[in-house]
Amino acid sequence: MSVQEVSYDRAIDLAGVGRFDEALEIAGQLSEARPEVVDFITLRARLHFDKGDAQSAFAVLDDALARLETLNLAPPHRWASRGVLAHRYGAMLMGLGRDRDALPWLHEAAQRNGLLSGEWPAHFHAGLACYRLGDLAGAGRYWHDLLYRAPDLGAEDILPLVQDAIMRAEAAGQPVEPMMRVCLGRIALDNPDLLELEPEAADALAGEQAGLVLAESPDHPQARRLRAPLRFGTGDTEGAQDDLAVYLRQCPDPQTQVRAMAWRRQAAQAAQPRTPGADSEPWLIFSLTTDSDDGAGYYRAATALGEFIDEVPQAEAALRPRLVEACELGVARFEQYFATGEGDAAGHGGNADPHVYSLLCRLLARSLPADAGSLDTRIALHRKGMAASEFIDHWIDLLDCHAVPASTRGWWNWRARCSTAIRSNAIRPT
Secondary structure (H helix, E strand, O other), rough: OOOOHOOOOHHHHHHOOHHHHHHHHHHHHHHHHHHOOOOHHHHHHHHHHHHOHHHHHHHHHHHHHHHHHHHHOOOHHHHHHHHHHHHHHHHHHOOOOOOOHHHHHHHHHHOOOOOOOOOOOHHHHHHHHHHHHHHHHHHHHHHHHHHHOOOOOOOHHHHHHHHHHHHHHHHHHOOHHHHHHHHHHHHHHHHHHHHHOOHHHHHHHHHHHHHHHHHHOOOOOOHHHHHHHHHHHHHHHHHHHHHHHHHHHHHOOOOHHHHHHHHHHHHHHHHOOOOOOOOOOOHHOOOOOOOOHHHHHHHHHHHHHHHHHHHOOOOOOOHHHHHHHHHHHHHHHHHHHHHOOOOOOOOOOOOOOOHHHHHHHHHHHHHHHOOHHHHHHHHHHHHHHHHHOOOOHHHHHHHHHHOOHHHOOOOHHHHHHHOOOOOOOOOOOO
């Protein structure tokens, strides 16, 4: 077989017309040439499975899992590779109707697949396995994590399932699982087009779902978080702040802390008369939770703090240390996970994405003082980030570290510091 014929896409095309043996020959050559590329391994497993040989498919994955430690992979990439293999293992078990056996694999896949550069369907499939097993609360937790962190991912697949669960429970006169209502409300809030609703009608639906949950469980954290922007949007700033406070007491969420501060400032601006102090300058009393286990959450909080500083320059002196703290906490969460594979019991995947870690290293490096005292730290951060996920901004910043005198640089240039963007967790202030 020629070099031109040995390609991933060629193998897929051959499988599509039932030529599995030829496709497996290509996949085997690819995997032998690049054993560290996990996509070639999962391709082989998928081809065996689609051919009807599940035993060989699982054998391919078992062998790959056993060999992971022997490959020349940095810890971030080794854990990410394990996450991809776990996802394929769980998906194949689900394909055989073995949902209960699949769930531990899919939970691990959710832990080890970040939402920026990982396999986000792992989170959907973990929820789907719970759903098929009748654990609607478990399904809702996985799906809400996905909808809350990345509203553009998975909503179209989740919507009909939560609608069906709600409809069947209501028709039978049974209680509706609260997380099904919360997921429906979250989709209405962030993706009204999927429901073919105008934003006002979608907001009303979201508010209705949150209200039904809170009527039975007044402190339900996700329902409180869902209702908060709706109350804020109608001018009920005190109610919105109460919702966020109840949510934050139960769910350490550094990005929502920044959102609460921004809302307090907006409410103070609208109030008359304005008086200096904590109400009108909430950044003076802002503190950051240290209890979150989510490295990506700290990254999102740091970017939100940077955007706030852009909008409110007088807050820089108070918030600059908090931004650095958010970066340091995020880096620590990622590095603890990379060292042990642990630190995400819920399976949100917030510590698993090497590219988010790289972005966080860069942001921290650029947020430190541009002086000789921090030079070695900044260089080390750029190098750690590049080892996880290399992109050109790190190289530019390394040149800056050596070439640009400290006196010619300010510490903060937000757009330059965040030119490589992560998905926002919301399209609007939700």
